[in-house]
Amino acid sequence: MSNNIRVLLAKVGLDGHDRGVKIVARCLRDAGMDVVYTGLHRSPEEVVAAAVQEDVDVLAVSILSGAHMTVFPKIIAGLKARGVDDMILMGGGVMPDEDVAALKAMGVHEILLQDTPPNKIIETIERLVADRGER
Amino acid sequence: MAKQIPSDSLVVRALAGDNAAMARLMSRAEAGSAECRPALAQLYAKAGRAHVIGITGVPGSGKSTLVSTLTLKLRTGGKRVGIIAVDPSSPYSGGSIMGDRIRMSELVNDEGIFIRSMATRGAQGGMARASLEAVDVLDAAGFDYVIVETVGVGQAEVEIARAAQTVIVVSAPGLGDDIQAIKAGILEIADIHVVSKCDRSDANRTVSDLKSMLTMGMAVGDDRLWRAPVVPTSSVNGQGFEQLIECLGRHGHFMRSSETGQIRVRKIAEFRMLKTAEDLLRQRFTNARRGALAAVSEQLAGRRISPYQAAEQLLDGINLKGTP
Ligand code: B12
Ligand SMILES: Nc1nc2c(ncn2[C@@H]2O[C@H](COP(=O)(O)OP(=O)(O)O)[C@@H](O)[C@H]2O)c(=O)[nH]1
Ligand SMILES: [Mg+2]
Numbered sequence: 001m002s003n004n005i006r007v008l009l010a011k012v013g014l015d016g017h018d019r020g021v022k023i024v025a026r027c028l029r030d031a032g033m034d035v036v037y038t039g040l041h042r043s044p045e046e047v048v049a050a051a052v053q054e055d056v057d058v059l060a061v062s063i064l065s066g067a068h069m070t071v072f073p074k075i076i077a078g079l080k081a082r083g084v085d086d087m088i089l090m091g092g093g094v095m096p097d098e099d100v101a102a103l104k105a106m107g108v109h110e111i112l113l114q115d116t117p118p119n120k121i122i123e124t125i126e127r128l129v130a131d132r133g134e135r
Numbered sequence: 136m137a138k139q140i141p142s143d144s145l146v147v148r149a150l151a152g153d154n155a156a157m158a159r160l161m162s163r164a165e166a167g168s169a170e171c172r173p174a175l176a177q178l179y180a181k182a183g184r185a186h187v188i189g190i191t192g193v194p195g196s197g198k199s200t201l202v203s204t205l206t207l208k209l210r211t212g213g214k215r216v217g218i219i220a221v222d223p224s225s226p227y228s229g230g231s232i233m234g235d236r237i238r239m240s241e242l243v244n245d246e247g248i249f250i251r252s253m254a255t256r257g258a259q260g261g262m263a264r265a266s267l268e269a270v271d272v273l274d275a276a277g278f279d280y281v282i283v284e285t286v287g288v289g290q291a292e293v294e295i296a297r298a299a300q301t302v303i304v305v306s307a308p309g310l311g312d313d314i315q316a317i318k319a320g321i322l323e324i325a326d327i328h329v330v331s332k333c334d335r336s337d338a339n340r341t342v343s344d345l346k347s348m349l350t351m352g353m354a355v356g357d358d359r360l361w362r363a364p365v366v367p368t369s370s371v372n373g374q375g376f377e378q379l380i381e382c383l384g385r386h387g388h389f390m391r392s393s394e395t396g397q398i399r400v401r402k403i404a405e406f407r408m409l410k411t412a413e414d415l416l417r418q419r420f421t422n423a424r425r426g427a428l429a430a431v432s433e434q435l436a437g438r439r440i441s442p443y444q445a446a447e448q449l450l451d452g453i454n455l456k457g458t459p
Contacts, residue, residue, distance in 0.1 A: 030227070033230045035230065035232045037232060039236065046244055049154075055158035084155065134139065
């Protein structure tokens with residue numbers, strides 16, 4: 001017996017756009033994953049604390065507010081401070097391409113923007129988790 | 136946390152309250168990993184001090200909100216509170232969306248609170264075992280209360296709630312004319328009844344309906360030593376939580392000091408033993424019979440043998456001891 005892939009889906013800050021995140025939640029569930037949804041308006045620290053307690057494979061943050069360049073560095077720092085080195089960090093929503101490149105350089109594993117088909121999101125997560133291996 | 140740390144060394148860290156270590160042990164318990172069994176045995180031996188509270192009720196009755204408010208009140212008394220929030224898995228995909236944390240947003244960023252979401256994975260998934268092992272982790276790590284929230288609809292979910300010392304059944308106004316817990320068949324398992332959302336004007340009716348249901352249900356010559364109180368609460372204005380905490384204290388004391396309590400402790404142990412045995416048996420059976428399945432079901436589908444004969448063939452010569 002083994003576990004389903006566990007994903008924490010988070011919305012951070014004042015960002016109230018939750019259509020996309022709800023679609024993502026449903027498509028991951030339908031792909032057989034266990035999805036923990038935080039709800040809106042969480043702080044980066046809260047998201048990190050929740051991801052640690054939930055021991056998720058993937059911490060997935062949805063941002064359409066434009067705050068991504070401040071949110072992700074805080075999450076990366078939070079994970080580091082707690083000694084977490086085997087969690088996959090992903091982003092999605094609306095972000096300019098140059099920011100996506102910068103965030104990946106900082107350590108965000110993958111970012112998938114608007115109009116990403118659900119299958120691509122599922123495949124990406126499955127691949128990243130398989131590449132990481134057992135833990 | 137670094138990869139592949141042996142479970143035994145996670146135990147020391149978990150006992151010291153390290154969240155990542157506690158969380159990883161819970162994941163391994165859920166996966167049914169053989170590697171973590173000695174670690175879980177250590178934790179089981181240390182557990183048994185926490186007051187374990189099961190909270191159940193139909194979806195939307197206000198369980199997660201109740202857990203949140205109750206936990207905040209217990210925290211002001213300095214108690215550490217662990218929470219296991221159980222949600223049903225999709226019967227189609229096996230996946231789940233667990234949203235209980237949405238209502239518990241006030242509880243994060245507090246080292247005295249630990250929240251873990253778990254999916255039932257159907258009745259087959261060893262859920263009761265894994266969620267109770269997660270309770271052990273929190274209990275052994277010194278949490279004073281461990282609250283298990285389960286949806287009071289399926290067999291597996293109700294069983295988990297029943298494995299607690301104190302079972303709270305939540306009813307709410309506005310979810311239909313009847314007391315929903317009756318339909319769901321969970322009224323009988325309550326040690327404490329909560330009627331939530333009592334800030335609403337239609338709550339009085341729910342309270343009086345429930346009370347009259349309970350008096351009707353009491354047989355002549357009823358000699359139970361504990362009668363489940365009905366506690367109206369509101370998470371909007373805080374009403375009823377002092378009374379709820381007082382009832383929890385009284386029931387906890389009753390369980391520790393009465394024969395009823397001793398019987399419950401033994402029943403929970405028996406339940407866990409049987410559940411774990413069922414799990415092991417299912418695993419061994421599946422492993423042992425993997426090759427035979429296709430041929431036998433072929434015969435069965437062709438109606439050359441009966442379902443009973445097919446089952447006998449499958450079980451024939453199975454080694455109960457097996458290697459899991
Ligand atoms: C609908 C919408 C709204 C609705 C939101 C309703 C709701 N409950 O969600 C309403 C009208 C409320 C709204 C309000 C606002 N909005 Co608006 N809104 C949009 C709009 C038109 C579409 C968003 C949407 O729902 N898309 C459909 C979903 C399915 O797509 P998605 O969210 O992108 O998700 C997909 C992917 O991104 C990905 N994905 C999403 N999350 C994640 C997470 C992970 C981990 C992964 C892997 C993938 C992933 O998967 C999904 C499926 O492919 C966008 C424009 C746009 N093109 O995006 C603006 C937009 C997001 N809004 C914008 C703004 C400015 C606002 C307001 C500030 C406007 C105002 N002045 O009041 C407010 C802010 C409200 C708030 N509190 O946050 C800007 C943001 C600018 C920026 N980022 O710099 C946008 C980009 C419009 C624009 N071009 O200016 N908005
Ligand atoms: N008015 C009122 N609404 C409540 C109260 N408690 C919960 N609710 C609402 O009832 C709904 C379901 O609550 P939730 O805690 O998620 O229920 P659960 O499914 O049983 O866990 C939510 O919309 C809550 O806001 C309460 O005390 N008063
Ligand atoms: Mg709930």
